[in-house]
Amino acid sequence: xxxxxxxxxxxxxxAVLLAPASILPxxxxxxxxxxxxxxSEGARSDSSRASAVQTTGMGNVAAAxxxxxxxxxxxxxRAIEKAKEVAKSAGDIFSRVPCLPPKxxxxxxxxxxxxxxxxxxxxxxxxxxxxxxSTEGYGSTAPEFTYPNRLxxxxxxxxxxxxxxxxNRGHGGEDAPEMMKRLxxxxxxxxxxxxxxxxxxxxxxxxxxxxxxxxLVSDGVARIQAADADLVLVDPQYSPKVTEKAQSASQxxxxxxxxxxxxxxGLFPRFEVMREWHEEQAIPIDKFVVADGLHxxxxxxxxxxxxxxxxxxxxxxxxxxxxxxxxxxxxYRPM
Numbered sequence: 148x149x150x151x152x153x154x155x156x157x158x159x160x161x162a163v164l165l166a167p168a169s170i171l172p173x174x175x176x177x178x179x180x181x182x183x184x185x186x187s188e189g190a191r192s193d194s195s196r197a198s199a200v201q202t203t204g205m206g207n208v209a210a211a212x213x214x215x216x217x218x219x220x221x222x223x224x225r226a227i228e229k230a231k232e233v234a235k236s237a238g239d240i241f242s243r244v245p246c247l248p249p250k251x252x253x254x255x256x257x258x259x260x261x262x263x264x265x266x267x268x269x270x271x272x273x274x275x276x277x278x279x280x281s282t283e284g285y286g287s288t289a290p291e292f293t294y295p296n297r298l299x300x301x302x303x304x305x306x307x308x309x310x311x312x313x314x315n316r317g318h319g320g321e322d323a324p325e326m327m328k329r330l331x332x333x334x335x336x337x338x339x340x341x342x343x344x345x346x347x348x349x350x351x352x353x354x355x356x357x358x359x360x361x362x363l364v365s366d367g368v369a370r371i372q373a374a375d376a377d378l379v380l381v382d383p384q385y386s387p388k389v390t391e392k393a394q395s396a397s398q399x400x401x402x403x404x405x406x407x408x409x410x411x412x413g414l415f416p417r418f419e420v421m422r423e424w425h426e427e428q429a430i431p432i433d434k435f436v437v438a439d440g441l442h443x444x445x446x447x448x449x450x451x452x453x454x455x456x457x458x459x460x461x462x463x464x465x466x467x468x469x470x471x472x473x474x475x476x477x478x479y480r481p482m
Contacts, residue, residue, distance in 0.1 A: 255461065256415055256462055257411070257413040257462065259341060266309055271310040271311075274299075274341045275313075275337055275341070275343070276294070276295040276315050276317060277345070278316075278345030278346060279326075281443065282295065282316070282317025283319050285319055285442045287445055293448060294451050297456075298459075305460050320349060322349035323350060323364050326344075326346065327366070335370065335371070341459075342371050343378075343381060344371075344378065347399045348389060357402050361406055364403065364406050368380070378413060379413035379455075380413065380414045382404070382415075383400065383417065384436075384441075385419075385422040386441050387440040434446060
């Protein structure tokens with residue numbers, strides 16, 4: 148009688164462990180976003196790389212099998228892992244470097260009666276973030292970390308029963324001349340309750356006349372006001388590429404402040420806020436600006452959004468309480 152030798156699991160394991168490294172699957176770590184330097188506030192271009200690590204010999208393979216968690220193979224599995232990474236990063240970003248308000252307290256961005264009115268009435272609130280690549284999100288490592296998405300999350304936490312949408316209408320490389328051409332389609336056609344207009348950085352970088360830029364912004368502000376929307380201007384960022392053109396940057400910041408004052412709209416002084424991060428709070432530039440020396444990183448966008456959101460919440464609260472209300476504006480008081 149011929150006996151058939153039973154198949155042994157131990158024999159299979161030995162075969163796997165002794166197999167040449169070339170026939171074993173390589174272990175690939177998670178992709179890391181690579182930020183590309185650029186000379187102006189151009190379009191965001193995130194890329195990722197993965198390097199394969201091969202192990203050789205029985206000891207190395209066994210260690211890799213024991214130490215490495217199983218890698219998700221399906222699209223659903225990868226999406227779940229990505230969501231976990233994003234949630235963890237969002238939760239602990241300020242534990243590394245705290246986001247503090249400016250010394251002496253943040254300046255009020257003024258009255259936002261349309262936003263306050265919609266919130267008080269339980270109606271949907273539409274916010275449009277208008278600008279260049281700082282709005283689009285160049286320098287962030289994921290869409291969730293752009294300032295408009297950070298701001299939307301903060302406002303929804305503050306007003307959990309409200310229907311709040313924040314549309315990102317940033318386009319890299321643009322300034323007032325290009326923005327004015329798309330103002331109607333990108334902003335006004337959405338019938339916004341609030342427009343956050345980030346402008347001026349590319350005018351400085353491209354050597355545009357600050358006075359002419361301010362005139363265009365003033366005309367745009369008038370059109371937004373005529374559409375019955377609240378407005379907050381955001382001036383250029385404090386970063387090496389901007390501050391190396393110190394005279395133009397200083398004039399642009401001053402003129403945008405003047406436009407906001409004359410048109411009675413809000414202003415978020417991003418340049419001064421970021422300068423205080425560095426000069427007063429002693430935060431190194433590379434903690435809030437990416438390697439191109441121009442764009443903000445995840446922490447920079449997160450803190451910017453946090454402080455801007457705090458200002459919006461404070462302004463809405465003042466309107467509801469009847470404080471800081473312009474003449475002719477209805478006061479919304481809580482019931």
